[in-house]
Amino acid sequence: MSAPQIEIQLIAAIVAIACAIPGVFLVMRKMALISDAISHSILPGIVVGFFLTEDLNSPWLILLAAVTGVITVILVEAIQKTGLVKEDTAIGLVFPALFSIGVILIAKNANDIHLDVDAVLLGELAFAPFDRLVVAGTDIGPKSLWVMGVILSITIGLLIAFFKELKVSTFDEGLSAALGFSPVVLHYGLMSISSVTVVGAFDAVGAVLVVALMIAPAATAYLLTSDLKKMLVLSVFFGVSSAIAGYWMAHLLDASISGSMTTVLGVVFLIVYLLAPSKGLIAVMYRQRQQRLEVSLITFLLHLNNHAEESERHINHLNEHINWQRVRSQSVLDLAHKNNMITITDHIVTLTPKGKEFTDLALEYIVTNKDDKIEHMKDDFFLFRG
Numbered sequence: 001m002s003a004p005q006i007e008i009q010l011i012a013a014i015v016a017i018a019c020a021i022p023g024v025f026l027v028m029r030k031m032a033l034i035s036d037a038i039s040h041s042i043l044p045g046i047v048v049g050f051f052l053t054e055d056l057n058s059p060w061l062i063l064l065a066a067v068t069g070v071i072t073v074i075l076v077e078a079i080q081k082t083g084l085v086k087e088d089t090a091i092g093l094v095f096p097a098l099f100s101i102g103v104i105l106i107a108k109n110a111n112d113i114h115l116d117v118d119a120v121l122l123g124e125l126a127f128a129p130f131d132r133l134v135v136a137g138t139d140i141g142p143k144s145l146w147v148m149g150v151i152l153s154i155t156i157g158l159l160i161a162f163f164k165e166l167k168v169s170t171f172d173e174g175l176s177a178a179l180g181f182s183p184v185v186l187h188y189g190l191m192s193i194s195s196v197t198v199v200g201a202f203d204a205v206g207a208v209l210v211v212a213l214m215i216a217p218a219a220t221a222y223l224l225t226s227d228l229k230k231m232l233v234l235s236v237f238f239g240v241s242s243a244i245a246g247y248w249m250a251h252l253l254d255a256s257i258s259g260s261m262t263t264v265l266g267v268v269f270l271i272v273y274l275l276a277p278s279k280g281l282i283a284v285m286y287r288q289r290q291q292r293l294e295v296s297l298i299t300f301l302l303h304l305n306n307h308a309e310e311s312e313r314h315i316n317h318l319n320e321h322i323n324w325q326r327v328r329s330q331s332v333l334d335l336a337h338k339n340n341m342i343t344i345t346d347h348i349v350t351l352t353p354k355g356k357e358f359t360d361l362a363l364e365y366i367v368t369n370k371d372d373k374i375e376h377m378k379d380d381f382f383l384f385r386g
Contacts, residue, residue: 003129005251007142008126011125011128012125012244012247012261014145014148015144016213017152018148018155019201019214019217020213020239021236022193023035024231026215033087033091034072035198035211035214036091038069038191038198041068041098042068042098042199043099044105045069045199046061047102049065062196062200065198069191069192069194069195070192070195073188076090076091079094133146144201147200148201158193166190169186198210205258205261209262212262213243213261216238216239216268216269217265221234221235223272223273223276223279223280224277224279238265242265242268246262246263246265247260296324296332299322301351301358303318304351304359305351313350315348316347339354340352
């Protein structure tokens with residue numbers, strides 16, 4: 001690999017880690033869409049910062065853009081708290097307005113400056129190694145690498161220092177306030193870090209990839225675990241691995257690096273969304289099927305318990321009496337027989353002592369409607385878990 005290739009992948013990895021950390025908290029707080037709002041609405045902050053400093057490399061651009069990001073959050077929450085519109089509607093009102101202001105400022109006052117909307121939205125990692133940071137005449141590497149490295153260091157430092165407070169305020173704002181952790185301060189601190197991260201990554205990867213790196217890894221990790229620390233580790237892993245894989249896919253296809261990375265992030269999320277052990281679509285569909293079968297089993301056993309006459313308990317007529325299709329009747333019959341809850345003699349179905357005990361407990365559950373009544377039944381009677 002050439003030096004630029006190594007630098008591109010290193011920049012992508014640093015950006016992925018820096019975006020993944022605040023992304024986890026945004027996903028857990030159900031504020032994923034706010035990252036998209038921030039990534040667009042900070043454009044006027046960048047433009048105003050340039051007008052004041054006349055230097056695209058000035059740190060004031062990052063600071064003013066971060067302030068604009070916080071203003072975006074404040075405006076969204078102010079509109080939401082009126083009760084007239086929901087959060088997604090408020091975001092849809094605020095960020096197009098601020099982004100449009102930035103576009104107008106660029107169109108009217110920065111036509112001759114290398115500050116255009118396409119560059120901000122799309123970014124181009126291939127050019128990042130050519131924007132060097134020179135100190136005292138010495139080239140110390142790509143500017144994006146140093147900027148994102150500093151932002152990542154600050155983010156990790158704040159995460160270590162305030163992890164407990166962030167965790168409590170994320171899951172229970174009331175408890176956070178009771179323990180003396182101001183949810184408001186923590187909230188706007190998180191929004192500030194998110195804004196700074198987005199701005200810092202703009203020059204290298206653009207808004208589209210920033211949003212993808214901030215939300216997709218966190219959402220993917222959330223499908224695999226509910227433990228916050230594990231979620232942070234998995235989010236970083238998915239972000240970095242997808243960024244590296246996306247680079248090489250772009251290299252092989254001669255395509256956009258940012259676009260390829262975003263595509264890989266989407267594919268990884270789709271795979272986990274389908275195959276995650278507990279929250280994946282296939283697992284959920286299987287669990288729902290099993291739960292429907294369990295309910296049908298209880299219905300079937302109650303029917304047997306309530307009818308002594310053989311005509312009601314004949315295999316060939318069960319689907320008629322319970323109003324089921326034949327396939328469903330056979331599935332329930334097989335499950336009951338497999339668990340030794342029924343016996344079949346001359347096509348007549350009869351409850352076993354085990355089936356009778358299970359039916360009595362099921363009746364108790366129906367009367368009390370307490371979950372603890374049904375859960376131990378599944379263990380005691382060897383039914384498959386729902």
